[in-house]
Structure formats: structure tokens, C-alpha cells
Amino acid sequence: MGHEYVPEIAIDRDGNQHEVQGWQGDYYGGKLGFWLFMLTEVMMFGAMFLSLAYYNSLHPQDFLDASAGLNRLLGGTNTVILLVSALTMGLGLLRMRAGDVKGSKLMIWATILLAVAFLVIKGFEWTAEYHHGIFLMHDKLLPESSLPFGQKLFYGLYFAMTGLHGFHIIIGIGLMLWLLKRINAGKVSTEHHILHWNIALYWDIVHLIWVFVFPYFYMIGAGGATGGH
Amino acid sequence: MSKTYFDETHCAIGHPKSTFMQWMLTIDHKRIGIMYAAVMFVFFFVAVFTAFAMRLELFAPGGQYMDGDTFNQAFTLHGVIMIFLFIIPGIPAIFGNIVMPLMIGAKDVSFPRLNWFTFWLYIAGCCIALASLFIGEGVADTGWTFYAPYSMNTGTNVIMALVAAFVLGFASILTGLNFLVTIHRLRAPGMTFFKMPLFVWGIYATAWIQLLATPVVGITLVLAILEKYFGIGIFDPAKGGDPVLFQHLFWIYSHPAVYLMILPAFGIMSEIIPTFSRKEVFGYRTIALSSASIAGIGYLVWGHHLYTSGMSDIAKTVFSFLTFFVAIPTGVKFYDWVATMYQGKIVLSTPMIWALGTIITFAIGGITGVTITMIGMDVHLQDTYYTVAHFHYAILGGVVFLLFAGMHYWFPLVTGKMYNETKAKIAFYLNFIGFNLLWFPMFIAGYYGMPRRYFDYLPEFEIYHQISFVGAVIFIAGLIYMFWVFFKGWTKGEATTPNPWNATTLEWHLPTSPPPLENHSKVPYVDFDPYEYKHGEPVVKFNYETMQRID
Numbered sequence: 001m002g003h004e005y006v007p008e009i010a011i012d013r014d015g016n017q018h019e020v021q022g023w024q025g026d027y028y029g030g031k032l033g034f035w036l037f038m039l040t041e042v043m044m045f046g047a048m049f050l051s052l053a054y055y056n057s058l059h060p061q062d063f064l065d066a067s068a069g070l071n072r073l074l075g076g077t078n079t080v081i082l083l084v085s086a087l088t089m090g091l092g093l094l095r096m097r098a099g100d101v102k103g104s105k106l107m108i109w110a111t112i113l114l115a116v117a118f119l120v121i122k123g124f125e126w127t128a129e130y131h132h133g134i135f136l137m138h139d140k141l142l143p144e145s146s147l148p149f150g151q152k153l154f155y156g157l158y159f160a161m162t163g164l165h166g167f168h169i170i171i172g173i174g175l176m177l178w179l180l181k182r183i184n185a186g187k188v189s190t191e192h193h194i195l196h197w198n199i200a201l202y203w204d205i206v207h208l209i210w211v212f213v214f215p216y217f218y219m220i221g222a223g224g225a226t227g228g229h
Numbered sequence: 230m231s232k233t234y235f236d237e238t239h240c241a242i243g244h245p246k247s248t249f250m251q252w253m254l255t256i257d258h259k260r261i262g263i264m265y266a267a268v269m270f271v272f273f274f275v276a277v278f279t280a281f282a283m284r285l286e287l288f289a290p291g292g293q294y295m296d297g298d299t300f301n302q303a304f305t306l307h308g309v310i311m312i313f314l315f316i317i318p319g320i321p322a323i324f325g326n327i328v329m330p331l332m333i334g335a336k337d338v339s340f341p342r343l344n345w346f347t348f349w350l351y352i353a354g355c356c357i358a359l360a361s362l363f364i365g366e367g368v369a370d371t372g373w374t375f376y377a378p379y380s381m382n383t384g385t386n387v388i389m390a391l392v393a394a395f396v397l398g399f400a401s402i403l404t405g406l407n408f409l410v411t412i413h414r415l416r417a418p419g420m421t422f423f424k425m426p427l428f429v430w431g432i433y434a435t436a437w438i439q440l441l442a443t444p445v446v447g448i449t450l451v452l453a454i455l456e457k458y459f460g461i462g463i464f465d466p467a468k469g470g471d472p473v474l475f476q477h478l479f480w481i482y483s484h485p486a487v488y489l490m491i492l493p494a495f496g497i498m499s500e501i502i503p504t505f506s507r508k509e510v511f512g513y514r515t516i517a518l519s520s521a522s523i524a525g526i527g528y529l530v531w532g533h534h535l536y537t538s539g540m541s542d543i544a545k546t547v548f549s550f551l552t553f554f555v556a557i558p559t560g561v562k563f564y565d566w567v568a569t570m571y572q573g574k575i576v577l578s579t580p581m582i583w584a585l586g587t588i589i590t591f592a593i594g595g596i597t598g599v600t601i602t603m604i605g606m607d608v609h610l611q612d613t614y615y616t617v618a619h620f621h622y623a624i625l626g627g628v629v630f631l632l633f634a635g636m637h638y639w640f641p642l643v644t645g646k647m648y649n650e651t652k653a654k655i656a657f658y659l660n661f662i663g664f665n666l667l668w669f670p671m672f673i674a675g676y677y678g679m680p681r682r683y684f685d686y687l688p689e690f691e692i693y694h695q696i697s698f699v700g701a702v703i704f705i706a707g708l709i710y711m712f713w714v715f716f717k718g719w720t721k722g723e724a725t726t727p728n729p730w731n732a733t734t735l736e737w738h739l740p741t742s743p744p745p746l747e748n749h750s751k752v753p754y755v756d757f758d759p760y761e762y763k764h765g766e767p768v769v770k771f772n773y774e775t776m777q778r779i780d
Contacts, residue, residue, distance in 0.1 A: 010418045012754035013778055018418035020752045022336060029339045029414040036406050036440055044444040047478055051452070051463060054474060136459040143462070149469025156461035156468075160452065 027194045034198040038205045045209050048161055052216060055153045062150020067221025069134070070158070074125045075218040078118050079210065085114035086207040093200045099190045105183060108176050111203065115173050122166055135159075158217050165213060168206045175199045233645065233743045234259050241345045256341035257746065261348050262326030263643065268352065269315050269323065270712070276310035277705060279303050283684075284701045287694045290686055300684035301370035302385070306362070308373030309390060313397050314355055316628055317486055318404070320493040321439070322351070324635050325408055325432045327643060331736035332426045334417025334755065336747045339410040347403045354396035361389035372682065374483070375450075377464035377475040381457055388457050395450045398443045405439025408432055417735070420755035423514060426734040427759070430517040431496020434524040438489040442528070446482030449475065473538050480531035488527035488555075490624060492520050494631035495562055498584050501638055502566045504732040505581035506573030507765040512565040513758070519558035526555050536607045545604050552602040559595060563588065574765040578730070579653040583634035586661045590626025594619060597672065612682070614693075615675025618668045626664060633660075633711065640718065641725040642736060645743040648718030656714055659707030666700030733767045734759050740773045751776040 008020040023029070056063045092107030126135070133139030136159055140147045179199050182188040188195050240254040252260060283303050286294050295303065330338055338344050362368045369390040371380040380387050412433050416425065425433075453475070455461050462468020464475040503510040510516065532540060532548030540548075566588065575581070597619040601607045610616055641647050671679075674693035679686055686694070727742040740750045753776040761768035770780040 008752055010752045010754040011775070011777060012419060012756055018754055020334075020418060021415055023339050023341065023411075023415060026339065026414055029410045032413060033340060033406055033410040036409055037402075040402055040406075040440060040444040043441055044448045047445045047448045047481075048452070051474060051478070054471075058471075059469075136461065141460070143460070143468050149462075152462055153469050156463055159459075160455050160461055160463075164451075 030194040031197060031201075034201055038201060041205055041209070045161075045164075045212075048157065048164075049212065049216070052157050052161070055150065055157070056220075059148070059150025059153065062148045063154050064221045064223075065148075066151040066154035066158075067217060067219070069132075070218050070221070071125055071128065072218050072222060074121055075214055078121050078125075079214045081114050081118050081121070082207045082210050085111045085118070086204060088114065089200050089203045093193075093196055096188075096190060096193050096196050101183065101190065104196075105180060108180055108183075112173055112176050115169050115176075119166060119169060122162070154217075161213055162217070165206070165209060168209075172199075172203055172206055175202065231741050231745060233741060234746050235743060237746050239341070239746070241342050254345070256337070256345045258326045258330050258338050258341065258344060259643070259744065261344055262323050262328075264348060265318070265322040265326065265351070268355065269319060272310050272314045272355065274708075276307050276315065277708065279307040279310070281701060281705060283307070284694075284698050286684060287686070288698050289694075290688050290691060292685060295684070297684050298370060301372075301682070302368050304682055305369050305372055305390075309358060309369070309394070312373050312486075313394050314358065316490050316624060318351065318397065318401055319490070320497070320628070320632055320635070321401075321404055321408065321432060321435055323632070324428070324497065324639065325404070325435075325493065328639055328736050329408065329429055329432050330411060330415070331642075331739070331744065331748055332429050332734055333412065333415060333420060334735050334749055334752045335411060335415035336749075338407050339414055340407050343403060343407055347400045347407070350396060350403070351400040354393050354400060357389055357396060358393035361386035361393065364389065374479060375453060376479075377453065377456075377470070377472040378466060380453065381465045388454055391450045391454050391457075395447055395454075398447045398450070401439050402443045402447075405436035405443075408436040409440065412436070417752050417755045423517065424755055424758060425517075427499035427510065427513070427516055427520075428493070428496035428734075430520050431493045431499070434520040435489050435492045438485045438492075438524050438527065442482040442485040442489070446479060446486075449478040449482070452478075473535065473540075476535055476538055477531070480534045481528075484531040484534065485524070485527040487624075488523050490628045492523060494628040495520065497631045497635040497638070498566060498587065499562075500732075500734065501580050501584045501634055502569050503760040503762070504638075504730050505576045505578060505584075506570045507576070507731070507762050508569055508573040508760075509758070509762055510565070510760045511568035511571075512561070513760070515561050516565050519561045522558045523555060526551065526558070530555060533602060533607070536604055537611045549602055549604050553599065556595070556599055563592070578637075579648075579650060579657060580634050580638035580730075582654065582657055583630060583637060586657065587627060587630040587634065590622055590630060590661075590664065593669075594622030594624075594626050598623060610675060612680055613675035614671040614679045614681055617681045618671035618675060621668050621671075626668075630660075630664075636715070638730070639736075640715065641729045641742065642727075642739075643743060644719050644722070645724055645741075646718055646722035647725045647729065648714050648722055652714045652717075653711070656707055656711035659703055659710060661707075663700050663702070663704030663707050667697050667704050668700070670694075670696045670700075731767055733761055733769060738771050738773070738776075749776065753777070 007022060010018045010020050012018065088107045088110040092104045092111065095104035095107060129135060130138065134141060134155055139145065141152055141155055176199060179188065179196060182195060234257055238251050238255045238257045238260060240251060241256050242254055245251055245254060252264065255261060282295070283300065286300060326344070330336070364386060366385045369375070369385045369387045370383060371387060375387065375391060412429060452463050456463055456465060462470045464470045464472055466472060499510060499516055530548060530552045532544060533552045536545055597615070601610050601616065601619060637648070637653060670693040674690050679690045679693070725742055727739050728737040730737070735753070738753070739748065753771060757769045768780060769778060771777065772779045
């Protein structure tokens with residue numbers, strides 16, 4: 001970035017001119033690259049869902065019981081928060097494309113706020129589970145506890161996947177703060193907003209993964225049980 | 230004389246004055262490729278000498294120089310370095326970086342700063358792997374596959390090895406991503422996919438594997454780290470986990486990774502054979518598409534690593550069938566290369582004899598692979614020296630030999646100098662003889678039941694190990710001699726012209742040798758096929774001022 005790129009011209013045998021695509025300012029390439037990167041995220045979480053589905057097929061009843069123990073109210077609230085944050089992020093991008101930089105920044109701040117709220121709620125949830133003796137290397141999840149294998153596997157994957165998802169949220173917050181800095185510096189503008197576009201895509205994948213995580217962990221046990229902790 | 234990429238560079242941060250910092254911060258794809266090569270060959274020799282230490286121990290039955298635990302750590306170190314630090318990133322990182330953009334007429338890769346970052350990520354991974362040697366109980370003793378549950382229970386530094394492999398995998402993903410976008414976006418005008426050189430096709434297929442398979446092993450390694458660190462029981466049966474699941478997830482990546490190693494190597498072969506046969510390549514499209522289909526089928530065959538781990542018979546049969554299937558596109562490639570040479574004006578320069586030698590060694594590696602595709606044979610030969618010999622013939626005699634072929638082929642392009650042909654050929658014969666002497670006896674030893682990864686053995690296997698040892702000495706001597714020839718060539722060799730081999734692809738149509746900073750001073754319009762020869766002479770000629778055709 002920064003270098004002013006003047007496209008080169010290649011001339012074929014008939015004398016026709018063809019523009020050479022340079023790597024500088026190749027917005028289409030920037031988008032393509034980030035889409036491909038998001039594909040790797042999908043493969044990564046895909047492998048975890050595969051493990052989850054496999055153990056679910058081995059211990060169906062344990063999975064339902066363990067799922068019933070999760071707090072669906074907090075999980076559901078978080079889902080709503082994340083869906084709204086995806087909306088604000090998207091609106092921010094629309095504002096940016098329409099030329100409203102100030103409105104766009106406002107929307108990014110709103111997204112950051114919602115993301116922080118998500119993490120705070122997640123923190124409460126994990127704390128409550130900790131007090132119920134369900135936490136990594138703790139009480140009921142220790143090898144010698146009498147909790148059935150299926151439930152241990154469920155909680156293990158629950159902490160691994162929501163933890164990894166939470167890690168993505170933290171990275172997302174960092175990216176958005178960086179984006180605000182770039183906007184303030186004039187590096188991201190109505191004409192040059194590929195970075196904004198890509199971070200919005202990232203946030204979309206993060207919320208999309210949650211849309212699968214939530215029903216698999218929180219909702220499968222909702223049928224027979226009466227509620228959370 | 231005009232400036233080359235040795236004289237000037239673009240940097241990621243600022244424009245430092247010192248040459249050293251310019252190299253450290255360079256975003257020029259050619260320099261980054263050279264730096265990868267330098268680091269990788271250092272590690273290559275570390276792994277070679279680890280292997281030599283094991284050969285020394287195995288020279289006679291019983292323990293001589295190391296105990297069993299050290300031996301376990303030695304083969305793990307050898308495997309981890311060779312697989313994760315050298316062969317998997319090897320050809321894409323070195324030649325994918327140096328020549329792929331030149332071949333498609335691009336000024337650089339799509340994301341040069343990402344390329345720079347990826348290199349340093351790779352270095353970080355190497356440092357973590359090295360650090361595990363000196364911390365705590367030393368390097369992991371699990372073998373490079375980190376099979377659970379042993380890896381969950383051993384006291385050695387498995388976590389660091391896993392982290393290193395994860396970081397290196399991340400670097401591999403980013404490299405593949407960069408190349409995919411480069412190939413899609415930065416081809417010279419007029420160059421359609423079916424006008425790309427075959428090496429670019431190899432890199433393209435490889436990049437898809439890097440992108441789609443590596444994240445799966447990445448998360449598997451993360452789960453293993455979480456399991457070791459936080460006690461989550463996903464793979465350890467003591468906590469309800471399933472160790473076979475680890476093997477499935479591991480090989481879903483690591484089997485495609487085998488094709489990730491060999492496809493760019495086949496790409497090098499597809500460049501060298503037409504150039505030194507002075508003939509258009511036979512079956513261009515089938516070679517290109519076979520790369521893509523090997524990449525595709527390669528995803529579906531991971532189960533053949535699990536024949537003896539416990540799988541339903543139907544699953545075994547399906548995986549066996551699919552594994553046979555990979556041999557078809559591979560065979561197509563080999564027939565195409567042989568057909569290319571038929572009635573060609575063959576020039577036996579060093580790159581060509583490396584390629585021809587590889588046809589022999591890889592054919593042995595490939596055919597022995599087909600034998601252990603059969604379930605019954607595999608149950609007999611699983612974890613014996615037969616398997617060891619098979620994958621060394623395929624990987625060392627296929628991938629690494631072709632990497633060496635490529636090093637000779639592109640040496641004048643990268644350095645602007647020429648190595649000594651006679652000496653380089655002597656190095657080849659030393660390597661080729663040493664290699665076969667080293668690995669061929671292992672097929673026999675393995676067939677008679679010599680298990681792999683054992684530091685002691687029954688006396689009847691002694692003769693095979695001793696022949697192997699002699700082979701190892703010759704092979705290592707050949708390797709050192711080859712690098713000596715390169716070194717002499719670079720420092721004292723004669724300057725060459727930009728196209729010493731009379732090759733046709735775009736990387737040889739540069740204004741100077743070595744290339745200038747932004748490659749082609751002017752990008753040509755590509756309305757020709759990559760390998761056009763007539764009566765043994767290249768058809769397409771350029772005016773290097775305007776890059777317009779003058780033929």
C-alpha cells in the first residue's frame with residue numbers, strides 16, 4: 001500500500017493492448033485471499049464438529065444429559081447478542097461503502113461493545129460451571145470422577161470449542177480496534193475499504209460458527225430437561 | 230550491467246541501509262525463496278546426521294552408542310525435521326517462491342508482505358522445535374505421528390513438538406493461500422490455465438491441499454495440546470476418548486500431505502523432461518489434470534494407514550480400492566514423460582539425469598506402495614523395514630531427488646552462474662548408488678520381518694543393516710560433494726546467459742541473469758503454449774526490450 005501503482009500494458013501480436021494485473025491494489029485478490037483463509041477456519045471447526053458428532057453417536061444419552069446441564073438462558077442471550085453484532089458489522093460496511101465514515105465508525109464501536117458483552121456473559125457462564133465442579137482439570141472432569149465418559153467428552157469438547165470460539169472473538173475485537181485506527185489514519189476510506197470488507201467477513205464466520213455451536217451444545221438436551229443450573 | 234535482485238530489494242518495513250537487514254526484511258519472492266532454501270538445508274543436514282547416528286547404532290545387533298530411549302528420540306527428531314521442516318514446505322517454499330511468479334509473468338506473489346511474515350513464522354516454528362531439544366526431558370519420543378495415547382502419557386516435550394508442528398502448518402497454509410491467489414490473479418495477459426507451465430499446475434494442486442487439509446491436522450494438534458495441558462479426554466481412552474479418532478484426523482491431513490510433497494516435485498519433472506528432450510510435452514492436459522485428480526483422490530485414501538488399527542472390513546476394502554486408484558493418474562504422468570522423451574533430442578545434462586534417476590527410484594517407491602495397498606500384504610508388512618524402504622524410495626527418491634534436479638535446473642537462473650557439469654554428474658552417481666545401496670536391502674529385511682523403530686535386532690538381519698550402512702556413507706558423501714559443487718559454482722562459476730538450457734517457459738525469458746528486482750522488465754502477452762519446440766529449437770522468441778514476439 002502507499003505506492004501509486006500504474007498498470008503495465010502488454011501488447012499482443014496484433015498490437016492490441018492488455019492491462020497487466022499487478023499485486024498492488026488488487027482488491028479482488030485481497031478478497032479472494034481472505035475468503036480462502038476463512039475456508040481454513042471452516043475446515044478447522046469442521047474437524048471439531050466431526051469429533052463431536054462421532055462421540056455423540058457413541059454416547060447419545062450422556063450427551064443429552066450433559067447438554068441439559070448447560071445454561072440455555074445465557075447461551076441464548078449470547079446468540080442474540082452475536083447475531084445483532086453481525087448486523088451492526090454489516091451495517092458499518094454498508095455505511096463505509098456509502099461514504100458515511102462517521103456512521104461506519106459508530107457501527108464498529110457498537111460491534112466491539114456487543115463482542116465484549118458476549119465475552120462477559122461467557123465469563124459468568126464459565127464461572128457458574130466452575131462452581132458446579134465442571135471445569136477443565138477440576139472435580140467432575142478429572143479421570144477418577146464418576147461422571148460418565150460421554151459427559152466428560154461432551155464437556156471437554158464444550159470447553160475446547162467455546163474457548164476457541166471465544167479466542168476468535170478476542171482476535172475480532174483486536175482486528176476491529178486496528179480497523180478503527182486505520183480509518184482514523186485515512187488508510188481505510190470509502191475508496192479503499194478492503195480491510196473493512198475482510199474484517200466484516202471474519203466477523204460473519206465467527207458468528208456463523210456460533211450458530212452451529214449453540215444448538216449442538218445447548219439445545220440438544222432441551223427436550224427432556226427443565227432448564228439450566 | 231543492469232541491477233539484479235541481489236543488488237536491490239523491497240523491504241517490509243522501511244529501507245534499511247545494511248545488506249543484512251535488507252535480506253531480513255525483504256519481500257522479494259526470489260530472496261525469500263533463497264532464505265527458505267538456506268534454512269531448510271541446514272535442517273536437512275541435521276536430520277541426515279541424526280539418521281546416520283541411527284545407522285551407526287544399527288551397524289551391529291545389541292546396543293552400542295545409544296540406549297533405547299535416545300533412539301526413540303533420534304527417530305522422532307529425524308521424522309519431525311524431515312517431514313515438517315523440510316519436505317512438506319520444501320519445494321513450494323523454495324521453488325514455488327523463486328520460480329512460480331516468474332513462470333506466470335507476475336512481478337511478485339499476491340501478498341509479498343504476507344510472504345515475508347510466513348517465512349518468519351516458519352522460523353518461529355523451527356525455533357520451537359529446536360528448543361524442545363534442550364528443555365525438560367528433551368525432544369518427543371513418539372515418532373513424528375504423535376499417536377495417542379502414548380503421546381498423552383510420555384514425559385518428553387510432546388507439547389512443544391505439537392506447537393511447532395502447528396505453527397509450521399500455519400505457515401504452510403499461508404504459503405498455499407498466497408500461491409492460490411497469485412495463480413488466479415497475476416497470470417500474464419493471455420495466459421489461460423491451460424497455457425500455464427506444468428510446475429505451476431503442480432503448485433496449484435499443492436496449494437489447495439495445503440489450504441484444505443492442513444487446518445484439520447492443525448486442530449487435531451490443538452486438541453492434543455489441550456488434552457495434554459488441560460486434561461480434556463478426547464484421544465486418551467482412560468478418559469473415554471478414542472485413540473483411533475486421532476489416527477483418522479491425523480491421516481486425513483497427513484496422507485494428502487504425501488501428495489502435497491510429491492505434486493510440486495512432479496511439476497519439476499514436467500519442466501525438465503520437455504526441456505532436455507527438446508520436444509513439446511506429450512499429453513500436457515493429462516499431466517495438468519492428473520495433478521488435480523491426485524490432489525482430489527488423495528483426500529479419500531487416508532484409511533490405508535489404519536488397516537491394522539481396527540476398522541470395519543468394508544471400510545478397509547473401500548480404502549484399499551481408492552488407494553489403488555491413485556496409481557492411475559500417477560501412471561498417466563509417467564507414461565506421458567516417457568512418451569515425451571520418445572524421438573526427442575535428449576540432452577543428458579545434470580538436471581536430466583537426476584530426473585531420469587528419479588523415474589527409476591520413484592517407480593520402485595510407487596510400485597512397492599501398490600503392493601502394500603493390498604490389505605493382506607499390508608498386515609504382513611505393517612511397521613517393517615519394507616514400509617520404511619517404500620516411503621524413503623517415494624519421498625527421498627522422488628521428492629528430494631526432484632528437488633535436487635530442480636536445484637541444478639534453476640541454478641543458473643537464481644545465481645547467474647553455472648556449476649561444473651562433470652562434477653555435478655559425479656555427485657549424482659554417488660548419490661544414486663549410495664541411495665539404492667542404502668534402501669534396497671531394507672525391502673528384503675522388512676519382508677523377512679525386521680520391524681521399524683527398533684534399536685536392536687536379531688543377528689540374521691545384520692547383513693542388511695551393514696550393506697545399508699555402506700550405502701549411507703556413500704550417499705552422505707555424495708550429498709556433501711553435491712553441495713560443494715553448488716558452492717563452487719556460485720562463487721567461482723562462469724556467468725551464464727539468461728537461457729542456458731534453451732528452455733521455453735517464461736522464467737527463462739528475462740532481460741538479465743540473475744533476474745532484476747521486479748522480474749520481467751516488461752510482461753509479455755502469452756498466446757503460445759508453454760513448451761513449443763520445432764526441430765529441437767524453441768519456437769517462441771522475444772525482443773527483450775519490448776517483450777514482443779519476433780519469431
